[in-house]
Amino acid sequence: MPLSREICGFSTQLLNISIASLCKARNLEKAEAVLIDGIRLGYIPDVVTYNTLITAYCRFVGINEAYSILYRMREAGVKPDVITYNSLIAGATRYCLPSRSLELFEEMLQTGLAPDEWSYNTLMHCLFKSGYPEEAYKIYMDMILKNITPSSATYNTLINGLCKVGKAGNALRLFRNLQRFGFSAGLVTYNTIIDGLCKSGRMGQARRILKELGESGYAPNAITYTTVMKCCFRSGKFEQGFEIFSEMMNKGYNSDVFAYCTVISALTKKGMIKDANACVKQMLGNGIGLDKACYNTLIYLLCREGNLETAFRLLNEMEEGGLEGDEYTYSILVDALCKMGHVDAAHKQLQLMEMRGFQSNLVAYNCLIDGLCKVGEVDSAMKLFNKMNSKDPFTYTSLVHGLCRKGRFRVASKLLLTCLREGMNVLRSAQRAVTAGLQSSGFKRDAGKLRTALRLAQLSRY
């Protein structure tokens, strides 16, 4: 019995170490086997054993599986502690389940356990991540009231949360206020605020903070480089972005999947397929293990090359390796099939996606609607449109254009008005297509009314 021998003669503490290292390697089956063997040999798992498993199940399997460990733990008469709850709250955060985390937090209080700084930080993070900034801030206030001293992780969570809900300005003010009170920002803080400022278009402020980071004594890390590089790509400064990438490589950060992914995708989008492939070669040469996002980037590159066969082969390889395609993978493939003119195949791919459980993937639907419109099948596109439970400006733009191309300006106009009512807008070119179409096909009054509506919508937006 090899498993028994592995732990024979060890204490519970060593059982825990063995389970922890198996969990770290994501080998939960073996971790369970070791646990069972341990129990059979008389080693009683303690709270640490169960906490380790709960953390691992949250990270690699699912929140419900983690809960089942909690039940097993209670059955075994081991009392959950603060760390147990913190791990579960972290799990609920991972899957964006704010009510679960609140529930767990409450339960912790009711059991007589005092939430610690981690409990508060994690709950706050969960609420921000799930789109409840006010509630997150309340948790922060509660923490202060309970005399729990916030750490830099608390402030970083606050700053990050504010950035992610589109309040980078508030985040920066908080950052400055904290500095005034003697808080010295760490590298995580710098990276967080730089990313937030970049993404909200405050490039000047981002540059200033980047300069301060340089003067702070911290060395920029791979995350700093990737953040700034991505920011350049987003604002169309490709040369500058590529320069930052090569600087990063020169500094020795040459085994970072995120950075490679970012630059490969930028090169692909720019149509620099050769350079993108050279970069792929370099990445693979460095022996980097591919993750899901990386596979998606490579599948996207193959699609842009028009090499759908290899793209699908790569998807197979990815799934055989245990990584399931996700909504990105399917959107990329649906779009590529449409662009190659295989609209039927794209439709099948979308159905396959739904069978796999990615219901109502907005992007994939948009791609198919656009593809259908481009081959003149506007009615099929409308049918699909009516099946969608959420729409965005892409959806409307494609359909409006498609209708106009068929000369159905009044339907297009109606759709455009619906779109405005929902607070969205379509591309100018689509707007013009409708008004010009109405005008030239004799509906001059409708054209005028639509123009007014469009102008009003424009005004109310600023």
Next chain:
DNA sequence: CTAGGGTTAG
């Protein structure tokens, strides 16, 4: 417990 990456129109 906190920071970076991958998909859609014109």
